[in-house]
Amino acid sequence: MRNTYLISKYAVKELSSKKIIWFFFGISLLVIAILLIVFNTLNVRDIAPVIKFKSRHSEVKDAFSLAAMFFKTAVTVPLFGGGLFISIFAVSGLIPSLLEKGTVEFFLSRPVKRLELLLGEFLGGVFVIFLNITFLVVSTWLIVGIYLNDWNLNFLLIIPLITLAFMVFYSLIMLMGIKWQNSVAAMMVAYLIFIALSPILHGKETIFLFLDGAVWKYLINGLYYLLPQSSDLAGITAKISLGQSIGSYAPIFVGFVQTTVYFYLGLLLFKKKDF
Amino acid sequence: MSQIIEIKNVTKLYSARSKHPVKALNNFTLSVAEGTVFGLLGPNGAGKTTLVKALLGMISIDGGELNILGEKVSDISIHTEIGYLPENHRFPPFMKGVDVLMLLGSLSGLATVELKEKIEFYLKKFQLESAASRKVKTYSKGMMQRLGLIQAVIHNPKVIFLDEPTDGVDPIGRKAIRDFIAELKNEGKTIFINSHLLSEVEMICDRVAIMNKGELVKSGTIDELLHEENSFYVNIEDKENRVYSIPELNEYDVKIEKNKITLNNGNYETLNNLIDILRSKGIMVKGSGENKVSLEEFFIETIDDEEESNA
Ligand SMILES: Nc1ncnc2c1ncn2[C@@H]1O[C@H](COP(=O)(O)OP(=O)(O)OP(=O)(O)O)[C@@H](O)[C@H]1O
């Protein structure tokens, strides 16, 4: 336990030495500043009609909740996209730098299990990103609550949800980092999934309209469950922000399973590796 | 004295499943007694680092057995008793020197209070007090090496592996490191050194082993390996070159140089006889003893012989 904690502190230190993490934090501050300016200069009743496009949802009635929905979504959807994008960039170097020849020996020569090393790196990375996400989401929730009197606690579920999406990617990045010891390669694969594959697989029902046949179905379904389902998780994030019910919990469950599996595979690989 | 490091028939193949596996260790057997300063020598690529890493459980082996302090090296709990200075090491550049020591010392199981005292002690000893609060990336090579040495001993281990400990260190720093190794030896620690600086190894090591291409070629104490059999020297002062006109000397297998006589195929008795003759001719004897080769000469000769016998 102590070792895992020490290594996670080390990972936090490494991450906070990177400009990208402070960039993430800076953007969050900027978003909060913009929200505050908007709420202090505009009358919510003036802008409510502008965002009326949401009003077809029957449960939404007054201008305040309409505005609350709008602002929450305006923060969380970019947070999911941009925040994850930045986070992947930030953590992709952690494992390769730990495993670098000349550095890894300092750790492996100590009474530290390889599991503790990996777990520490994982938890440290998750902690930093969690803090960043929490900071922005809680601030948004508070601002929207104060100005629009919308205190829906469900909105805070965004925090574990985006953190989970990050965990799936991070554990996969760790696996690739151990395999290749190359941060750029791991990052590129993660981006490829995040930006292209997951959105495509998210619409797999549409694909099946064009690509019929059992083989295609197996292949695409297989990929869907093998790769991070970030688009599905993004969908849930949007639903929560809009105050809707989550719908299917499957992507959340799959996310946890994938994180565990990627991490475990990484550990197996790490245990066998010569340094 | 008990054997603290035991290496039995160890074989290591890198890339075992590829087309070109590298046999870095080949049926290697060696043991090191407690309290020894042991030097492992060998040309580049001989397998020295591989051996040390195998002893630290960092690489898997393909055969044989490795024990330290009587325990299998796969048991990482023995690492509390082991210190290691890796070759070409690289500290995380974003960390301060003192933070590196805090982290690594804590990982070795030291409690914070004790660790802080030790860090203070060693930083002072190695003149790194002012640098300790700076990021490691600003350190010079010698400073890195000193920091590396501190992290290897901070947890007071019984066995210390030093891979090229004086690499990149200036002569004064090297002397300091040698003195420090002597101190560690006096504390009863076992020290295992990989080095190419043979003159240094000769100064600090009790025993050495020479390896080549993954195999043990020779091992023994420095004295055993370096003394030349039945060869002696006599230093003299002979301003008038009288030594060349002593017929009795022809009865011995001697080589006469300016102020020095080498006696081959001799023993202490013939050496004494020789000295008597010189003295009786009024030649001043200034010193005498057994001839030794330098470790460097011995090393090069050993490796050459090895390569020839393999060819
Ligand atoms: N990770 C690795 N993968 C494949 N081959 C390796 C690996 N590490 C070392 N080798 C090979 O194993 C052999 C022994 O290398 P090792 O580093 O143990 O030598 P060394 O005696 O320490 O050399 P040096 O004096 O240059 O430090 C070399 O042929 C080297 O190329």
Ligand SMILES: [Mg+2]
């Ligand atoms: Mg080496």
